[in-house]
Amino acid sequence: MPPSGKPVTLKDLAAHAGVSRSTVSLVLQESPLVAKSTRERVMAAVRTLGYVYNRGAATLRSARTHTIGVVVHDIANPFFGAMVAGIDETLQNADYVSFLASTGDSPERQQRLINRLREQRIDALLLCPAENTPETLLDTLERWGLPCIEVMRHVGASPRGHYVGADIRAGMIRAVTHLAGQGHRHIALLTGPGHSSADRDRMAGFQAAMEDAGLVPDIRTGRGELTRRAGLERTLEIMSEATPPTALICHNDLMALGALLALARLGLTPGVDCAVIGIDDSDEAALSEPALSSIATHPHAIGSAAAELALACLDHPGGEPQRLVLDTSLHLRASADHCLHRSREPS
Amino acid sequence: MPPSGKPVTLKDLAAHAGVSRSTVSLVLQESPLVAKSTRERVMAAVRTLGYVYNRGAATLRSARTHTIGVVVHDIANPFFGAMVAGIDETLQNADYVSFLASTGDSPERQQRLINRLREQRIDALLLCPAENTPETLLDTLERWGLPCIEVMRHVGASPRGHYVGADIRAGMIRAVTHLAGQGHRHIALLTGPGHSSADRDRMAGFQAAMEDAGLVPDIRTGRGELTRRAGLERTLEIMSEATPPTALICHNDLMALGALLALARLGLTPGVDCAVIGIDDSDEAALSEPALSSIATHPHAIGSAAAELALACLDHPGGEPQRLVLDTSLHLRASADHCLHRSREPS
DNA sequence: GGACGTATTTGGATCGATCCAAAACGCTCA
DNA sequence: TGAGCGTTTTGGATCGATCCAAATACGTCC
Numbered sequence: 001m002p003p004s005g006k007p008v009t010l011k012d013l014a015a016h017a018g019v020s021r022s023t024v025s026l027v028l029q030e031s032p033l034v035a036k037s038t039r040e041r042v043m044a045a046v047r048t049l050g051y052v053y054n055r056g057a058a059t060l061r062s063a064r065t066h067t068i069g070v071v072v073h074d075i076a077n078p079f080f081g082a083m084v085a086g087i088d089e090t091l092q093n094a095d096y097v098s099f100l101a102s103t104g105d106s107p108e109r110q111q112r113l114i115n116r117l118r119e120q121r122i123d124a125l126l127l128c129p130a131e132n133t134p135e136t137l138l139d140t141l142e143r144w145g146l147p148c149i150e151v152m153r154h155v156g157a158s159p160r161g162h163y164v165g166a167d168i169r170a171g172m173i174r175a176v177t178h179l180a181g182q183g184h185r186h187i188a189l190l191t192g193p194g195h196s197s198a199d200r201d202r203m204a205g206f207q208a209a210m211e212d213a214g215l216v217p218d219i220r221t222g223r224g225e226l227t228r229r230a231g232l233e234r235t236l237e238i239m240s241e242a243t244p245p246t247a248l249i250c251h252n253d254l255m256a257l258g259a260l261l262a263l264a265r266l267g268l269t270p271g272v273d274c275a276v277i278g279i280d281d282s283d284e285a286a287l288s289e290p291a292l293s294s295i296a297t298h299p300h301a302i303g304s305a306a307a308e309l310a311l312a313c314l315d316h317p318g319g320e321p322q323r324l325v326l327d328t329s330l331h332l333r334a335s336a337d338h339c340l341h342r343s344r345e346p347s
Numbered sequence: 348m349p350p351s352g353k354p355v356t357l358k359d360l361a362a363h364a365g366v367s368r369s370t371v372s373l374v375l376q377e378s379p380l381v382a383k384s385t386r387e388r389v390m391a392a393v394r395t396l397g398y399v400y401n402r403g404a405a406t407l408r409s410a411r412t413h414t415i416g417v418v419v420h421d422i423a424n425p426f427f428g429a430m431v432a433g434i435d436e437t438l439q440n441a442d443y444v445s446f447l448a449s450t451g452d453s454p455e456r457q458q459r460l461i462n463r464l465r466e467q468r469i470d471a472l473l474l475c476p477a478e479n480t481p482e483t484l485l486d487t488l489e490r491w492g493l494p495c496i497e498v499m500r501h502v503g504a505s506p507r508g509h510y511v512g513a514d515i516r517a518g519m520i521r522a523v524t525h526l527a528g529q530g531h532r533h534i535a536l537l538t539g540p541g542h543s544s545a546d547r548d549r550m551a552g553f554q555a556a557m558e559d560a561g562l563v564p565d566i567r568t569g570r571g572e573l574t575r576r577a578g579l580e581r582t583l584e585i586m587s588e589a590t591p592p593t594a595l596i597c598h599n600d601l602m603a604l605g606a607l608l609a610l611a612r613l614g615l616t617p618g619v620d621c622a623v624i625g626i627d628d629s630d631e632a633a634l635s636e637p638a639l640s641s642i643a644t645h646p647h648a649i650g651s652a653a654a655e656l657a658l659a660c661l662d663h664p665g666g667e668p669q670r671l672v673l674d675t676s677l678h679l680r681a682s683a684d685h686c687l688h689r690s691r692e693p694s
Numbered sequence: 695g696g697a698c699g700t701a702t703t704t705g706g707a708t709c710g711a712t713c714c715a716a717a718a719c720g721c722t723c724a
Numbered sequence: 725t726g727a728g729c730g731t732t733t734t735g736g737a738t739c740g741a742t743c744c745a746a747a748t749a750c751g752t753c754c
Contacts, residue, residue: 009710020734025712035732050490054710055466056403056412060739061712065403067467075431075447081423084449097463099446100422102431116444119402120414120467143397228634264636287575289611356740367704372742382702401740407709408742697754704747710739717734724727 008051016045028053059121068098068310069117071110072128073153075102077226077254078282079299080128083151086303087126094311096123103130105225111137118144124310129155131195147313151306152297154197162313164306164324165201168279171295171328172205172249173212175277178330179247180213183340184275188218188245190234190255192226202251202279218245226251231258232265239266239274246274246340253278253285256292260335275336290334297328355398363392375400406468415445415657416464418457419475420500422449424601425629426646427475430498433650434473441658443470450477452572458484465491471657476502478542494660498653499644500544509660511653511671512548515626518642518675519552519596520559522624525677526594527560530687531622535565535592537581537602539573549598549626565592573598578605579612586613586621593621593687600625600632603639607682622683628676637681644675 010021010028017024019038026034027042034042045051055065070087072080087098099117103110110130114137117125124147129137133155141148142161149162159165179187189206192199203219210217222234231250235258238244250256256278263270270276271290278285281296305324313319357368357375364371366385373381374389381389392398402412417434419427434445446464450457457477461484464472471494476484480502488495489508496509506512526534536553539546550566557564569581578597582605585591597603603625610617617623618637625632628643652671660666 007710010712011710021711022713022734023732026733029712033732038732050487052462052491053466054406054468056406056468057710057739058712059401059403060407060710060741065467067463074428075422076425076428078423081421081449084422085451088449097448097460099448101444101446102428102435104432113444115399116414119400120412121401121403140397144399228631232634258634261634261636284575287579287605287608289608354740357742358740368740369704369742369744370702373703376742380702385702404709404740405742407711407740695754698752700749700751702747702749705745706743708743709741713736713738715735717732719730719732721730722728724725 007054008049009054012049013042013045013051016049017041064123064314065121066094066096067120067122068096068307069114069122069125070098070100071103071113071117071125072100073103073105073110073130075100077252078284079152079252079280079297082282082299083303083306086300086305087307088303090304090307090311096307096311098126098307105130107131107133107137114141118146122146123314124148126151126306126310129153129196131192131199135160147310147317149306149309149313151302152198156197159321159323161321162309163322164302164309164326166297166302167325167328168201168295168297169205169208171279171297171330172202172209174328174330175249175293175295175336176206176209176213176215178332179249179275179277179336180215182275182336182338184247185215186218186243186245187215187247187249188220188238189249189251190220190222190231190238190259191251193221193223199251206249226255228254228258228261231255232262233258235259235262236265239263239268244274247277247336248274249277249279251279253280253282253292253294256294256335257284257288260288260290260292271335272338275338275340277330277336281331285331285333288335293333293336294331295328296331298326301326354401355396356401359396360389360392360398363396364388411470411661412468413441413443414467414469415443415654416461416469416472417445417447418450418460418464418472419447420450420452420457420477422447424599425631426499426599426627426644429629429646430650430653433647434654435650437651437654437658443654443658445473445654452477454478454480454484461488465493469493470661471495473498473653473657476500476543478539478546482507494657494664496653496656496660498649502544506668506670508668509656510669511649511656511673513644513649514672514675515548515642515644516552516555518626518644518677519549519556521675521677522596522640522642522683523553523556523560523562525679526596526622526624526683527562529622529683529685531594532562533565533590533592534562534594534596535567535585536596536598537567537569537578537585537606538598540568540570546598553596573602575601575605575608578602579609580605582606582609583612586610586615591621594624594683595621596624596626598626600627600629600639600641603641603682604631604635607635607637607639618682619685622685622687624677624683628678632678632680635682640680640683641678642675643678645673648673 101113260270278294281294285292448460607617625641628641632639
């Protein structure tokens with residue numbers, strides 16, 4: 001038994017169990033080659049001596065740490081809480097663990113975090129990239145041989161490697177079709193400035209859906225965060241215009257909930273005087289007053305799919321890039337289920 | 348230059364820069380002992396060869412990974428987003444990185460995650476413990492020699508080692524004093540079942556504050572999550588009683604926001620018919636309708652203080668346990684700023 | 695030029711785990 | 725009992741970085 005403060009090693013376990021270091025190593029790897037009685041002796045030594053595996057040492061020889069890095073841009077967005085839960089559930093079944101890091105939408109901070117994860121020898125990376133992420137990041141990851149699955153956002157005009165996302169376009173079509181059916185002709189999209197693929201996907205999907213419906217798209221990009229407060233502030237501005245839109249589709253639920261607050265502040269009836277649709281269908285959407293209609297992106301399923309894809313890449317390296325675009329659905333609630341009063345519609 | 352797929356090592360850098368492996372190592376450690384021109388040659392080799400440091404190898408000899416584990420019970424709670432931002436800001440200045448893991452309030456999952464972090468040789472742990480965490484966890488951490496700072500919650504009846512938290516008691520006193528000053532006599536606390544120190548602290552603080560005010564405490568514990576939905580559901584139940592409380596203090600802002608929703612659903616005027624006070628003072632508190640009064644716990648400052656304490660422990664090992672209990676403040680908004688109508692008060 | 699002191703660099707050992715070919719062991723059959 | 729075969733265990737080399745005492749280099753002074 002080494003003195004306090006000195007870590008227990010395989011050598012100590014081997015001495016205690018009366019076997020070689022190699023046998024101990026095989027036991028810890030759950031190798032089927034070891035006899036049951038031997039395995040039991042070693043595991044008893046592990047418990048008795050309080051051994052803690054040294055993954056750093058193991059990385060010098062073995063290929064795997066069984067650790068996945070998860071890098072997202074905003075952990076305060078409930079979408080990521082649900083997505084990470086899906087990731088972790090899937091990884092747990094494979095005896096992998098995820099380490100989460102948050103970039104605050106800064107490409108520099110993102111690079112630093114990814115470097116640090118790589119230094120720890122993560123096996124793969126699940127990345128929801130910061131806005132303005134340069135494509136050189138993907139070159140670097142490729143050079144490293146680090147499998148990367150982009151999730152929900154991708155670097156560049158289209159995903160280059162593995163990607164898991166939601167079918168925003170289909171969601172937009174459903175939302176616009178629904179709003180048009182209710183009489184809305186002036187529908188606005190509130191989104192970011194276009195520095196992320198999430199912005200651009202929403203814009204493209206919205207544009208296509210509006211053109212399909214024979215309507216003129218009104219796309220409201222804006223700088224800054226995609227938060228509740230931003231949704232509120234920007235909606236206050238929009239509604240102060242001479243001919244404001246009669247319906248809003250917001251970048252995410254947080255912004256949509258902010259928009260509902262703004263409408264209420266203006267003495268308008270959210271959902272009646274102006275329809276609001278969010279994206280993500282967070283738990284909160286169902287609870288708000290009025291309940292928020294939202295394009296459901298199923299973050300838990302997104303997380304699970306991304307983790308499955310990572311594990312598959314690790315099992316079968318060198319495969320073709322996989323693009324998984326999961327179905328969305330439109331969850332209609334009070335914020336967008338009233339027919340528009342004709343008197344509110346411009347000629 | 349080693350072939351693709353084979354990592355660049357110190358040996359490769361040394362050959363490229365025309366120095367020894369030891370010199371390379373000293374340069375990477377930013378040792379002042381190395382000549383400037385030598386350092387430049389080595390750093391040029393690093394860039395040219397695309398070297399990635401191997402922290403696993405380094406952990407075999409050096410004492411530090413410059414990595415802090417952050418283990419929390421619910422990443423979807425905005426409190427933790429803000430706290431982690433505070434942690435990361437402080438750690439970045441010291442060239443440390445945090446890896447975040449979420450336990451879902453499960454002690455078993457928590458143990459598994461902490462084991463995995465330890466295997467990666469994190470330098471210290473910031474822990475907001477899952478409810479029902481056994482004290483044996485602290486024994487284990489001590490045996491490992493892993494510095495641990497409990498944050499906001501602690502294991503056992505009182506913190507045993509380092510702790511950073513908020514002065515909930517002072518916050519409770521302010522909230523109760525304020526409500527009593529407005530005429531409230533029946534004030535209820537909505538909190539968890541008492542399995543976490545956060546629950547118990549709130550109960551004790553509330554009890555003491557109510558006794559100080561000469562009022563009878565009404566403590567509503569409940570099973571399950573401390574979420575918006577839970578706040579809504581439990582408030583609906585409470586308000587269906589014959590003599591419901593005229594004021595609610597909720598475990599956190601999420602629950603308080605749920606309570607506001609419930610009151611509105613019941614046709615009551617939130618803040619007038621029943622006052623509501625949350626805990627945390629999240630961004631959302633200011634935006635809701637009515638704006639939520641909240642005991643501000645300053646999560647960003649909590650995170651910074653915890654990270655500072657961790658760094659101090661690492662710089663000066665063996666010091667006395669530090670207990671930092673940061674001031675709270677009461678942020679009064681519309682949800683609790685009306686004097687109570689006398690007709691609503693029981694005799 | 696040699697001695698001395700300081701600055702800089704070096705090289706072999708070490709760290710804890712894995713790898714893999716070889717050794718050891720146990721069982722069965724002739 | 726010995727040979728053959730399958731099962732189990734072993735031990736030395738290796739991995740990439742750090743450590744630290746020793747070696748080397750450099751500048752200054754006499």
